Amino acid sequence: MTGSWRAIHIDEPRLAFGHDQTADHPKDGLFLFGPVASNQNPARMDVGVIATPAGLEKYSKWVASIERFIDVPPPNPKRKRNDANTFVWPGFQAVYGAAWPSKPFATCLIDAGELSRRILGADRHQAIYSAVALYEEALRKYLREEDARPALWFAVVSDEVFRYGRPQSSVPVKLRTPGTRRLGMKAARSILTKGSMFAEEMAAAAVYEYELNFHNQLKARLMDTSQVVQVVKEATLDPPILAENARSSMQDPATIAWNLSTTSFYKIGGKPWRLAELRDGVCYVGLVFKRIERPSGRDNACCGAQMFLGSGDGLVFRGAVGPWYSETRDAFHLDQHQAAKLMEMIVRSYTHIHGSPPTELFIHGKTNFDSNEWAGFSSAVPHITKLVGVQIRDMADVKVFRYGANAILRGTAVVTSDTSGYLWTRGYIPRLRTYPGREVPNPLTVEIRQGTADIEQVMKDVMSLTKLNFNGAEYCDGLPVTLRFADLVGEILTAGPITPHAPLPFKFYI
Structure with missing residues (x-):
């Protein structure tokens, strides 16, 4: 590397499971140790079903099937499948320690x-x-x-x-x-x-x-x-x-x-896993914006925020509808008043959960933060809270190649300054013995746009947040959970008339 640029590698974040054991793959941890201990883990899956008679029959058949061992399919050279990323299924109760009756609640x-x-x-x-x-x-x-x-x-x-x-x-x-x-x-x-x-x-x-x-x-x-x-x-x-x-x-x-x-x-309320190395007092927030076109409205966008903790718990906050999208700049920005209101809700909810405000609060966004927007955010956090704004984007025009057949190693990072760098959250994964993708992996650009923080720690946090997707049991995601579901959350927030409601857990949206 030239100049002040330097290449580093960020170790794969570890996850915590039952019996205080750790693993880097959710399926390894769940298979060997079960979910992380929590008084919210259910003893029985009380699931209701809304379906046609045919759909109800398929549901009951499927639930009965997951109580048993399910093998991986035999190799088929005509089908592209990553065998290293395919695991046998031991049975629901064997994994989660809870019964799932085939007859709906x-x-x-x-x-x-x-x-x-x-x-x-x-x-x-x-x-x-x-x-x-x-x-x-x-x-x-x-x-x-x-x-x-x-x-x-x-x-x-x-x-x-x-x-x-x-x-x-x-x-x-x-x-x-x-x-x-x-x-x-x-x-x-x-x-x-x-x-x-x-x-x-x-x-x-x-x-x-x-x-x-x-x-x-x-x-x-x-x-x-x-x-x-x-x-x-x-x-x-x-x-x-x-x-x-x-x-x-x-x-x-x-x-x-x-x-x-x-x-x-x-x-249903269970805790499949959490980050093994939790940073006390740290809160991560992903900004959500969605353009809207309503027959009765003049405003062009809805804003929201997703708050995540290292435990994997998340809340979604709906902000105001307004003229947040600028066609000339092709960017979304709140005004100072609405930015302050949104941040007040976030700090209030965090304080309600933990008994005190966060010591560090990182805002992740796909676009930069303008001065009015940041002034609003800053005005709503207490003096003990360190506020940092981080812009995270996919970079399609940066490629790195390795000698041989394998892609660049996941966790590779190039620090370009004290406030910016490239981070490969996608790439070759030794545990899987493959790169689970088709094209040359692109990095994320990680830039500290507001506030001060250690860029390497920010990148480590981003890596950790790629492992908190409970919408499945995959090894990792390419985006941190703060931004991974931003589009989906925005679509649900704007899927009907915009009405205010209290913050709801993230599980309502995925």
Whole structure:
């Protein structure tokens, strides 16, 4: 290296599991030691199911299957699969020490014919909105009439709902449900801004306030119920049998068992693992911005924040809607007042959990922080809290090659100054004996934009935060959890009309 640049390697962060044991791979730790000890770990998985009769049958069949050992599939030279990253599944109780009954704790049945009729409607806004309504109404009816509460709901959706419940989906003309009339975004905007004498027109226009995404819309519309929901495809629970030479993007049954069981255990309140080396008093916050286009609104973006601790606990805060996006700068920035309000919520929640404010608070963002925004953040933290702003971006125009066939080693870093550097969170992983990717791995640029901190410690923190994704049991992510789910959280925050609500745990959004 030349000048003040220097190359270093950041060791793989260790994770803590049961019996105070550590490992660097979640599957190793869970297989050998079980989840980290916590009084929140369930003894039984009390799961409710919202599904058609076929979906309910597939759910029960899948739960029965994960109680047993599941082997990895035999090698198939025609299928690209990373054998080093494929693990046998020992059984749910063997891994998590909890029973998962195949009979649901509660059941809300959906009429399959009516669901199909709704999702195939010609007006995509009305079709997705009304299909979501079937699940929403079934759950709300249960909550009104029953006292017993599952800790987690599985919303099982058919392949048809998954296919046509996404943005840009188009139903073939011959399959469309007849008799539905498309209002259109332009007409909806006119009705919602100018008003209408007819309640039917207002109701039809209101549907256009919702995103064309079944998954996100369902999550957003159920936030006020305080029920945790896992949306899962029928094909995930019961994969179709493919011909020997057929290609499939589906994961093998053992991998599905690892990933879906891990996220379910986490969402039900369990603690799968945590960072082995916790830094006391440290809080990490990821900024979330999402552009919006609403028929009735003038503001162009919604802001939010994700707060994470080394234990893996996370909260999502919804900020205000406003003109936060600048087309000329292609960047998002809060004004000083809203930045202060958002930070006040974060510090208040951290203090409520720990009894005192954080000693260090790192804000991770994809864009830089302007002076007004940072002044607002700074004004809302107590004097004992050290506030640091870190910009983290993917860099596609920087490549490093090694001699031989292997990619650059994960954890490689190039420190370019006291406040910046390149960090390869993707790369060759000795534990897996491979690089689990297809293209030459790109680094992250890590830049301290506000405040002061040790750049090497900041990079170590970023590496650690790539191992706190409880949405599966993979070795690591390419992005820290503070930014990994920023787009998804933003989409759910804006999937319907923007309404204020109290901060909710991160598990409500993934």
